[in-house]
Amino acid sequence: HCIMGNDYYITNEHRVSEDGTTTPSGEIFGYAEITWQYYDRYRIPVMHTETNLRDGNGGKDAVAWLWKEWANVLRVRNDGVPVVGFTWYSLTDQMDWGSALRENAGKVDPVGLYDLDRKIRPVGEAYKKLIQDWADVLPTQSQCLQVPVVMPQEYDEYWAKKLREEADEHRGIDASAANDTQSQGRQP
Known part of the structure; x- marks a missing residue:
């Protein structure tokens, strides 16, 4: 099972000058357009794996960014991706993330759903609301819990076969039919 993870931050897009130098441009195309380009090229399921914005303006900026990125996810999903x-990203604030960990300054980067004292930030409250409001769209549990992770060299091991059968049962797939399909070189 292949899933393409796409990170998207406000710093992702850059303007390239004639001389080859780059400058940050902010959001021009956005997650939806860039994800469509990736999907059109690779044709595999995608996951918006990372995004955040510093908790400025009383938390309003991060909350607005969260809802905007969620709207982008819904847009590509509704368009067929x-x-x-x-x-x-991430659950808690980061230390020295603003310097990309190049400096050990002990500076808190307020990007988490929770601060380092485990107090929920406004974006954390918004994320909870997103999950509550969109429960019918979200999967009931993690996809990772349904996909057995087996290294290619271990695929034919007895225990690996049992893991696949259990995952198939959990997903409501007939294990014998799935095994027949897999033995013919195709994944169900």
Whole structure:
């Protein structure tokens, strides 16, 4: 099972000058357009694996960014791209993330759903609301819990076969039919 993870931050897009230098441009195309380009090229399910915005303006900027990115996910999903997930990175604030960990300054980067004292930020409350409001669209549990992780060299091991059968049962797939399909070189 292949899933393409796409990160998208406000700093992703850049303007390239005639001399080859680049400058940050902010959001021009956005997650939806860029994800469509990736999907058109690779034709595999996608997951919005990382996004965040610093908790400025009383938390309003991060909340607005969260809802905008969610709207982008819904847009590509509704237009036919198989989207399997959406993640705000990270659960808690980061240390020295603003310097990309190049400096050990002990500076808190307020990007988490929770601060380092485990107090929920406004974006964390908004993420909870997103999950509550969109429960009928979201999968009931993690896709990762349904897909057995087996290294290629271990695929034919007895225990690996049992893992696949259990996952198939959980997903309501007839294990014998799935095994026949897999033995013919195709994945169900």
